[in-house]
Amino acid sequence: MHNPDARRREQASIAEPGVATTSATQEFRDYMALSPAEKIELKIAEQMKKETELQSLAALNAHTQGSALSAKLTVQLAANGQDAENRQRKTPLA
Known part of the structure; x- marks a missing residue:
């Protein structure tokens, strides 16, 4: 089966190149990637x-x-x- 949220999760968990992320930013991205x-x-x-x-x-x-x-x-x-x-x-x- 194909998970329709997989692409969105992948995009949400990847930071932009060259941009340092804080733990809070990463936590937010991880949370938003949740179903x-x-x-x-x-x-x-x-x-x-x-x-x-x-x-x-x-x-x-x-x-x-x-x-x-x-x-x-x-x-x-x-x-x-x-x-x-x-x-x-x-x-x-x-």
């Missing part, structure tokens, strides 16, 4: 990578906040316990 299906696959892969990163950050954040929350609750419980103890001392026994 629509390849661009969709690339976009899906990028989205999956972002989702994975966000899930990792969320898990790390939950772990970090969990430790901070635990410490905060410990301080609050200690303070509440101290308050209850102080109230008992002030209350006369019948």
Whole structure:
């Protein structure tokens, strides 16, 4: 089978003679040479990578906040316990 995009891809990936290309220029040419299906696959892969990163950050954040929350609750419980103890001392026994 003949690939109709082959010629376009070949032209897009070849730089003009005597012209130095930057990596960004070459990346752009490579991207433009992709077929629509390849661009969709690339976009899906990028989205999956972002989702994975966000899930990792969320898990790390939950772990970090969990430790901070635990410490905060410990301080609050200690303070509440101290308050209850102080109230008992002030209350006369019948």
